[in-house]
Amino acid sequence: MILDLILPRKSKYYVAAFALFGTLASLAPLVIQWATYSDPIYTFGNSFVVDKFSIILKGLFILITYLTFLLSINFIESDKFYQGEYYYLLLSSLLGALVVSSSRDLLTIFIGIELASTPMFLLSGWKKGDRKSNEGAIKFFLLGVLSASLILYGFSLIYGLTGQLVFADISAYLLANSLGSSPVLLLSSILVISGIGFKISVVPFHSWAPDTYEGAPLPITAYLSVSSKATGFVALIVLLTKVFESSGQSWGVILAIVAGATMTLGNLVALQQTNPVRLLAYSSISQAGFIIAPLAVSGITGNYQDGIFASVTYLIIYAFMNMGAFLSVHLFTNFTNSDNFYEWGGIAKHSPLTGVLTTIFFFSLAGIPPLGGWFAKFVVFRSLLSTGEIVGISLAIIGAINAVIALVYYARISKVIWMDELKNPEEEKTFEFQNPLKVVGVFTVLITFVAGIFPGIFSYLGEVSSIFFGN
Amino acid sequence: MDLLSNGTGLTAVVFLPLISALILTAIPKSQEFLIKGFALVSSIVTFFISALLLPQFDFSNADKLQLGNKISWIKSINSNYEIGIDGISLPLLILSTFITVLAIIYSIEHLPEPKSPKGFLALILVLETGMNGTFVALDLILFFVFFEIVLLPMYFMIGIWGDKTVRTVAGLKNQIETRLYASIKFFVFTLFGSAFMLLGFLGLYYRGGRTFSIPELIELGTNGAFTGTFAMLVFAVLFLGFAVKVPMWPLHTWLPDAHTAAPTVGSVLLAAILLKLGSYGFVRIAIPILPEQAKAWAPAIAILSAIGIIYGSLACLAQTDLKRLIAFSSVGHMGFVMLGIASLTPIGINAAMIGMVAHGVITGLLFFLSGSMAHTYHTRDMGRLGGNMKLLPKTGALLGFTAMASLGLPGLAGFWGEFMALLGAFNPLDGLNLTVFRGSMVAGAIGTVLTAGYLLWMLQRVNLGEPSEEWNEMELHDADGYELAAWIPLVILTILIGVFPKLIFGATNDAVVSLLSKAFGG
Numbered sequence: 002m003i004l005d006l007i008l009p010r011k012s013k014y015y016v017a018a019f020a021l022f023g024t025l026a027s028l029a030p031l032v033i034q035w036a037t038y039s040d041p042i043y044t045f046g047n048s049f050v051v052d053k054f055s056i057i058l059k060g061l062f063i064l065i066t067y068l069t070f071l072l073s074i075n076f077i078e079s080d081k082f083y084q085g086e087y088y089y090l091l092l093s094s095l096l097g098a099l100v101v102s103s104s105r106d107l108l109t110i111f112i113g114i115e116l117a118s119t120p121m122f123l124l125s126g127w128k129k130g131d132r133k134s135n136e137g138a139i140k141f142f143l144l145g146v147l148s149a150s151l152i153l154y155g156f157s158l159i160y161g162l163t164g165q166l167v168f169a170d171i172s173a174y175l176l177a178n179s180l181g182s183s184p185v186l187l188l189s190s191i192l193v194i195s196g197i198g199f200k201i202s203v204v205p206f207h208s209w210a211p212d213t214y215e216g217a218p219l220p221i222t223a224y225l226s227v228s229s230k231a232t233g234f235v236a237l238i239v240l241l242t243k244v245f246e247s248s249g250q251s252w253g254v255i256l257a258i259v260a261g262a263t264m265t266l267g268n269l270v271a272l273q274q275t276n277p278v279r280l281l282a283y284s285s286i287s288q289a290g291f292i293i294a295p296l297a298v299s300g301i302t303g304n305y306q307d308g309i310f311a312s313v314t315y316l317i318i319y320a321f322m323n324m325g326a327f328l329s330v331h332l333f334t335n336f337t338n339s340d341n342f343y344e345w346g347g348i349a350k351h352s353p354l355t356g357v358l359t360t361i362f363f364f365s366l367a368g369i370p371p372l373g374g375w376f377a378k379f380v381v382f383r384s385l386l387s388t389g390e391i392v393g394i395s396l397a398i399i400g401a402i403n404a405v406i407a408l409v410y411y412a413r414i415s416k417v418i419w420m421d422e423l424k425n426p427e428e429e430k431t432f433e434f435q436n437p438l439k440v441v442g443v444f445t446v447l448i449t450f451v452a453g454i455f456p457g458i459f460s461y462l463g464e465v466s467s468i469f470f471g472n
Numbered sequence: 473m474d475l476l477s478n479g480t481g482l483t484a485v486v487f488l489p490l491i492s493a494l495i496l497t498a499i500p501k502s503q504e505f506l507i508k509g510f511a512l513v514s515s516i517v518t519f520f521i522s523a524l525l526l527p528q529f530d531f532s533n534a535d536k537l538q539l540g541n542k543i544s545w546i547k548s549i550n551s552n553y554e555i556g557i558d559g560i561s562l563p564l565l566i567l568s569t570f571i572t573v574l575a576i577i578y579s580i581e582h583l584p585e586p587k588s589p590k591g592f593l594a595l596i597l598v599l600e601t602g603m604n605g606t607f608v609a610l611d612l613i614l615f616f617v618f619f620e621i622v623l624l625p626m627y628f629m630i631g632i633w634g635d636k637t638v639r640t641v642a643g644l645k646n647q648i649e650t651r652l653y654a655s656i657k658f659f660v661f662t663l664f665g666s667a668f669m670l671l672g673f674l675g676l677y678y679r680g681g682r683t684f685s686i687p688e689l690i691e692l693g694t695n696g697a698f699t700g701t702f703a704m705l706v707f708a709v710l711f712l713g714f715a716v717k718v719p720m721w722p723l724h725t726w727l728p729d730a731h732t733a734a735p736t737v738g739s740v741l742l743a744a745i746l747l748k749l750g751s752y753g754f755v756r757i758a759i760p761i762l763p764e765q766a767k768a769w770a771p772a773i774a775i776l777s778a779i780g781i782i783y784g785s786l787a788c789l790a791q792t793d794l795k796r797l798i799a800f801s802s803v804g805h806m807g808f809v810m811l812g813i814a815s816l817t818p819i820g821i822n823a824a825m826i827g828m829v830a831h832g833v834i835t836g837l838l839f840f841l842s843g844s845m846a847h848t849y850h851t852r853d854m855g856r857l858g859g860n861m862k863l864l865p866k867t868g869a870l871l872g873f874t875a876m877a878s879l880g881l882p883g884l885a886g887f888w889g890e891f892m893a894l895l896g897a898f899n900p901l902d903g904l905n906l907t908v909f910r911g912s913m914v915a916g917a918i919g920t921v922l923t924a925g926y927l928l929w930m931l932q933r934v935n936l937g938e939p940s941e942e943w944n945e946m947e948l949h950d951a952d953g954y955e956l957a958a959w960i961p962l963v964i965l966t967i968l969i970g971v972f973p974k975l976i977f978g979a980t981n982d983a984v985v986s987l988l989s990k991a992f993g994g
Contacts, residue, residue, distance in 0.1 A: 041639065117836055146491070240672060310548075360810075369620055369624060369663075370616070370617040371617055371618040371621060371691065375617070376546075379613075379670070382671060382674055383549065383674055383677075386678060387678065398671070401667040401668055401670075402667075404667050405663050405664045405667055408659060408660060408663055409660060412656055416652060416655075417633065419632055420631045420632055420651070420652060422657075457546045458547045459548065
């Protein structure tokens with residue numbers, strides 16, 4: 002199993018190297034499992050499963066954590082932070098994410114969700130002396146606890162209704178007693194959507210995200226906006242399609258409204274931002290709208306396979322390009338010591354390489370071919386239009402308009418760094434681009450291009466989501 | 473030369489520029505000579521490969537798609553790397569590879585500020601990949617990807633190397649540099665159109681049995697697979713996507729800004745090739761796949777084209793900026809192209825095809841000339857220019873010649889497109905509203921008069937008269953070798969196409985006739 006993650010000891014010096022190695026090493030069992038894969042394996046009384054779906058997501062989580070470590074190394078060393086705890090907490094969060102992708106019962110998934118998010122409360126307040134960091138962490142903590150209680154309340158309703166914990170048993174019970182349209186089930190699904198809505202920061206549960214993102218150390222922000230979100234999405238996908246499958250009509254509509262509002266609001270607010278991290282925070286809110294839109298429509302139409310395919314594909318591509326975007330923000334913020342990107346005028350001239358990387362990531366987020374983002378948007382549109390449902394078509398139109406709005410602020414960054422005048426042309430400053438960061442850059446840029454030019458590699462995800470839904 | 477069939481040749485034409493651009497970025501900045509040389513050689517090689525395709529191309533079967541290939545690309549959505557050319561795309565493909573060579577020749581000595589040849593030339597080459605790819609793509613998704621690839625290089629070309637004049641823009645509080653405003657406007661307009669176009673493609677995909685293949689969809693479309701409100705809406709969104717690019721009135725407002733702000737070579741490529749992507753989209757995709765809807769929309773397109781012609785020429789009469797004038801003239805000329813397409817007759821669409829090529833050659837040359845003059849005089853204000861013939865005799869003579877070509881003088885390339893478009897509009901496809909089309913034709917005819925008017929007026933203001941005193945002190949350089957090398961081929965082409973229009977019709981006619989007979993029977 003993957004659970005044999007090596008937890009790092011608190012030896013100050015080697016801990017970073019050890020964590021990196023451990024994370025990478027934990028990919029090995031995944032690869033072996035993938036190669037020798039035959040049928041889904043169920044353990045712990047059907048509450049833990051290893052299938053292709055979960056293997057892919059585990060791979061994603063591990064890779065993202067690995068990239069976060071690489072992002073963190075110099076950051077953590079440069080300040081007087083606690084190294085051992087930092088890595089320990091991140092790894093715990095990773096463990097939570099890994100559990101979520103495999104869990105198939107209410108308790109396990111709850112533990113997974115909380116294990117993934119609790120360490121983040123601490124990590125987002127890591128910059129102890131910084132007021133913004135403290136404010137963000139407190140907000141995050143309070144709302145996080147609230148969301149946990151909402152999820153738990155939702156779960157308790159299901160348990161009360163069915164007396165079952167394992168997903169398969171729950172849906173069997175619901176089917177047998179034809180409780181699909183029971184109001185209790187609907188209420189429970191609303192509670193669960195709200196609770197997880199906090200984690201994935203969709204409108205109207207998004208308000209904590211920009212503050213927390215701004216206050217947290219940048220690698221943690223990247224992790225929050227990619228891995229934490231992905232964990233939430235996976236939990237949402239699993240719960241909605243495995244537990245609340247029978248009431249898809251109702252939660253589908255709710256989710257569709259949430260998706261439309263999320264895309265639009267996130268984008269409109271992002272247009273106003275001058276802080277790159279807040280800009281990415283709002284942009285990631287808007288992207289979350291794109292990710293849940295196919296899920297919403299699949300709830301209404303019942304064609305889960307298509308919806309999950311689109312959501313997961315989007316999630317994976319988004320994860321890497323967003324990671325890359327944070328990398329470039331990290332580099333430029335460090336270089337200029339300014340968190341107002343309008344002051345970054347012409348800095349691409351100092352480091353054309355970083356300039357090109359930034360351009361690639363931001364235009365990929367905007368969905369311009371041949372960068373990976375276009376395929377992500379494309380599969381979402383494809384899934385939205387698949388059945389000709391009015392909800393799907395409306396969401397597709399809202400999405401298309403939003404794609405254009407988003408371009409304005411994504412392009413703005415490129416505009417500033419390439420086209421604006423340099424602030425202090427005489428100033429000679431060396432641009433620091435540390436080696437671990439270079440690895441992150443190369444890795445994410447490769448994925449962004451491959452996903453855009455040979456999206457065929459994602460075709461197996463279609464197959465995988467069919468397996469996920471076949472059992 | 474069998475090597476070139478089976479899609480290898482076309483693939484090379486599409487991807488060679490991209491690969492060269494990547495190699496270019498690896499050459500160190502200091503090696504300027506190497507950078508320029510390499511870019512030039514790679515564009516010439518690309519052009520040669522596209523020219524070598526000519527003997528391979530079977531002109532007696534110009535209506536069939538040839539030299540193509542089909543390789544699985546994105547299996548899960550059944551999208552393929554499907555390419556090929558027929559008589560419609562062949563001239564445009566060659567035009568594209570050819571103009572790129574000229575653009576690079578011109579750039580060798582005349583790089584706009586801030587120089588940095590590496591980035592500039594690499595962008596031109598990436599742009600070429602997008603343009604060539606659009607003309608050979610036979611899969612909607614592939615087409616979409618190439619259609620969009622052109623956006624990024626053009627955005628940066630305008631934004632980085634564009635006009636730095638500060639101006640006030642209605643609706644914006646602060647003044648803004650022309651290049652910044654124009655580049656994002658260009659990007660947003662086009663993306664707006666193409667985002668909806670993509671939704672339309674997806675609509676066709678689902679109704680057409682999950683295929684993105686253009687030939688297959690044409691087969692389905694001509695057999696009446698797409699009907700009703702659905703098809704009308706799909707045509708509407710495709711129209712939106714292509715019409716922004718053409719651009720048709722009233723979606724044209726990005727064009728004058730982009731042209732005025734773009735560096736010379738950017739304007740040339742924009743006018744010569746990029747605009748054609750839109751009108752090509754109508755001929756390749758919208759009309760053959762949705763013939764009935766095209767018929768229903770044709771009168772609207774004709775009216776918009778007629779408005780575009782009149783509006784474009786009137787706007788030209790009001791300009792003081794030389795480049796802006798040429799930009800608006802593009803709106804008018806593309807109006808003729810679209811009027812020809814709207815008539816849905818062989819004569820009209822042939823007119824559109826030759827009109828596209830002619831506009832590419834002539835307006836490309838006009839932008840070269842005006843860009844060069846702006847560089848020499850440091851102004852584009854026609855009020856200050858004057859006596860150009862005396863100051864820069866070579867440039868002035870070429871400007872006179874090109875203006876004549878642009879106003880449609882018989883014997884030069886511009887004539888055929890305008891004349892035949894009007895002819896097509898006079899006698900449109902059976903069943904189309906005659907009043908609308910004849911009205912549009914009359915408007916178009918008035919437009920030709922206005923066109924002649926503003927071009928002659930432009931010549932009078934710029935070329936004739938006595939030079940203003942302010943140039944006495946300045947050393948003005950007439951066209952140099954690189955400029956002439958870029959311009960003379962265009963002059964020759966203008967004359968050749970004017971005298972032997974069969975150069976174009978020979979390729980396009982069969983394809984156009986077969987397209988229309990498939991779409992509308994008979």
